[in-house]
Each structure stands twice: as structure tokens, then as C-alpha cells.
Amino acid sequence: MTESFARPHPALTPAQRVSLDVNGYVVIPNTLTSDEVGELMEGIHDLKRELQAAAPGASIRSAKLLGNSPLHVTVSPPIEAIPAVAAYCAHPRLVAMAEELIGGEARICETAAIVNRRDPDTYRDPPTYGFHTGVDIPFGSHIKDGLYHCCFVKTLTNLTDLGPDDGGTVVIAGSHKMDVPLDQLIAAAKEDPRLIHHFVAPAGSTLLLSETLIHGTGQIRSERERTILICGYNARLMPRWDFSPWSQDFLDRIPEAYRTLFNGKQNWTRGPRYRTLDQPADTREYPRYDWKSLMEAAAVNV
Ligand SMILES: O=C(O)CCC(=O)C(=O)O
Structure with a gap:
């Protein structure tokens, strides 16, 4: 049996883990280098332009425009079209955080x-922020060794700097543990805006959040355009959420060690991975797979 790709464990420091438990999210600054941010920005904006120039509803290497208003564009899923996005989603430290x-x-x-x-x-x-969650608390959560876990999580990485007026993701801190009706919790948070936390960080930073946490899109009050990249992860036995399927060709090319990460595993085991709070973070650098060569070779062969 092929080994899964190597990644750190635990990925978070004890302090980051406490912050995650208390708030339902944690911000890790500078997870990506400026070169990685530049490559992702170029890939995403090129793909966005290509899709906008194509016929309405067209898909390019599985990617589609889910929203295309002049002020808000969503491209999903960009993973097959942009090797740097595949590299982001398979980034050993980000996967380990998830x-x-x-x-x-x-x-x-x-x-x-x-x-x-x-x-x-x-x-x-x-503001309304379009507040929502992705999974309910009783189904999505469990506690192990006193630490909170959720079967559906996201890494949101800002590719542009996010100051307080730049529309970073907003969350109702701690709502991942409050199983009360969403509208009541949202109304309470609006009474005291200090309960609503804003993602403010330099470009290339990552917000890791539990999908039981109430979250939404912040209001942009500056003239700066925001670009963010999102990867959702769930327990390996769960299905995909993306609306548009990846091509079989892409799936066939995923290296053995990454198959579970990209395809999941169709049986009732979930590969438990737990840490205790006193374990220090594993800060070693782990090898990164060369997605660019793999996907460029695929493009030549098409
Ligand atoms: O636009 C954002 O910052 C939030 C994105 C979001 O709500 C989500 O991915 O579920």
C-alpha cells in the first residue's frame, strides 16, 4: 500500500490550538511566500478573464463562474485549471491544519x-454579511482529549492584503459551540459588534475555520479589490461539495500518495489524527509535490 504524503503533526502550536477552540477559527500569518501569492494571483485572474470571455456557462478545465457580477466574481473549482491551486490545496502544513x-x-x-x-x-x-454555516453543530462536532473537532473545515487564504476596511471574512467568534437557532445568535452578535471578528492579515495568510462557526463576507469600504482562495476539507469518508465535477483525466493523474486527499476513501474508516494540547507544533518543512510539471504534462497530452 502506498504511504500518504508526509505532513506535520501537530500543525498548530498549543496557543494556536487554544485560539481555534475558543473562537472556532485561527489566523496563521504568512503561510504562503510572496512568490506563491504572485503565482496564484496570476493564475486566478487569467482564468477569470478567460471564463468571462467564454460563452455564458462555459467551463474551462472544470472551472466555472459561479457568480459573475461586476463587483463579485466566484470561480469554482479552480483546482484543475491552475497547478498553483492544486499545490495550495495539497500544501502539507495547510492540510495538516485542516x-x-x-x-x-x-x-x-x-x-x-x-x-x-x-x-x-x-x-x-x-451589515448582514451573508452569515451562514456549512454543517450543524450536533452532527459536525466532536470532542477528543478535551479539544474541539469538526468534520467540515476551510482554509481561506487572502492573496491581497486585508486591512480593517478591505472586506476580510467575518465570523461570530465562539458560535461553533452554541447550538441555538442561527437567527438568534446573529441578532445577539449584532447588538455587540465586538462579537464579530474580522479577518485582517497580510497577503498570503490563512484563516482556518470550523464550518460550524457562523461566518460571512465582510464589507469592503476601501477602493481595494480583494482576492481570496478557499479550500474546503472534510473527513475522508464524506462526499465532495463542489458543484462542477473534476475531469476523469485529472483524477487519473493524481499521484498515489495524494489519492485520498483528492478522492476521499469510500469506506467507513476515517484515519483518526489527534494531538494533545501539550504537544509542541511540528515545525519541520515537508516536501512539496511538483503539481506544475504533472499538470503541464497533462495539458500537452490532451
Ligand atoms: O467571502 C468570504 O470571505 C467568505 C467565504 C465564505 O463564506 C465561505 O467560503 O463559506
Whole structure:
């Protein structure tokens, strides 16, 4: 049997783990280098332009425009079209962070890039933010060794700097553990905006969140355009969430060691992965797979 690709364990420091448990999210600054951010920006914006120039509803290497208003564009899934996105989703430390929150082996279930700018139509007082969750607390959560886990999580990485007015993702801190009706919790948070935390970080930073946490899109009040890249992961026995399927050719080319990450595993085992709070983070660098060569070779062969 082929070994899965090597990755750190645990990925988070004890302090980051406590922050994740208390708030339902943690921000890890500078997970990507400026070269990686540059490559992702170029790939995403090129693909966005290609899709906008194509016929409505067209798909390019599985990617489609899910939203295409002048102020808010969502490209999903960009993983097959852009090798740097595949590299991001398979980044050993980011996968390990997701697995730490899941409490078991992860599979990629959703990928999307969002490009948006200031939209005065969404300005309400108080703002609505499009608050939502991806899984309910009783089904999605479990506790092991006193630490919180959720079977559906996301890494959201900002490719543009996010200051307080730049529309970073918003969350209702701690809502991942409060199994009360969403509308009641949202109303309570709006009474005291300090309960709503904003993702503010330099480009190339990652927000890891539990999908039981109430979250939404922040309001852009500056003139800066925001670009973010999202990878959703769930427990390896769960299905994909993406609306548009990946091609069989792409799936066939995934190296053996990454098959579970990309395809999941169709049986009732979940590869538990747990840490205790006192374990220090594994800070070693792990090898990165060369997705560019793999996917460029695939493109030549098409
Ligand atoms: O636009 C954002 O920052 C939030 C994205 C989001 O809500 C999601 O991926 O579920």
C-alpha cells in the first residue's frame, strides 16, 4: 500500500490550538511566500478573464463562474485549471491544519476563488454579511482529549492584503459551540459588534475555520479589490461539495500518495489524527509535490 504524503503533526502550536477552540477559527500569518501569492494571483485572474470571455456557462478545465457580477466574481473549482491551486490545496502544513481540526484524515471537498470589490448595495446598518454555516453543530462536532473537532473545515487564504476596511471574512467568534437557532445568535452578535471578528492579515495568510462557526463576507469600504482562495476539507469518508465535477483525466493523474486527499476513501474508516494540547507544533518543512510539471504534462497530452 502506498504511504500518504508526509505532513506535520501537530500543525498548530498549543496557543494556536487554544485560539481555534475558543473562537472556532485561527489566523496563521504568512503561510504562503510572496512568490506563491504572485503565482496564484496570476493564475486566478487569467482564468477569470478567460471564463468571462467564454460563452455564458462555459467551463474551462472544470472551472466555472459561479457568480459573475461586476463587483463579485466566484470561480469554482479552480483546482484543475491552475497547478498553483492544486499545490495550495495539497500544501502539507495547510492540510495538516485542516486535519487537526477534523481529527482525522482530510479530503478536498470544495475549492473556489473569490474576487470582489466595494459594493454599496450590500451596505446595511447593521451589515448582514451573508452569515451562514456549512454543517450543524450536533452532527459536525466532536470532542477528543478535551479539544474541539469538526468534520467540515476551510482554509481561506487572502492573496491581497486585508486591512480593517478591505472586506476580510467575518465570523461570530465562539458560535461553533452554541447550538441555538442561527437567527438568534446573529441578532445577539449584532447588538455587540465586538462579537464579530474580522479577518485582517497580510497577503498570503490563512484563516482556518470550523464550518460550524457562523461566518460571512465582510464589507469592503476601501477602493481595494480583494482576492481570496478557499479550500474546503472534510473527513475522508464524506462526499465532495463542489458543484462542477473534476475531469476523469485529472483524477487519473493524481499521484498515489495524494489519492485520498483528492478522492476521499469510500469506506467507513476515517484515519483518526489527534494531538494533545501539550504537544509542541511540528515545525519541520515537508516536501512539496511538483503539481506544475504533472499538470503541464497533462495539458500537452490532451
Ligand atoms: O467571502 C468570504 O470571505 C467568505 C467565504 C465564505 O463564506 C465561505 O467560503 O463559506
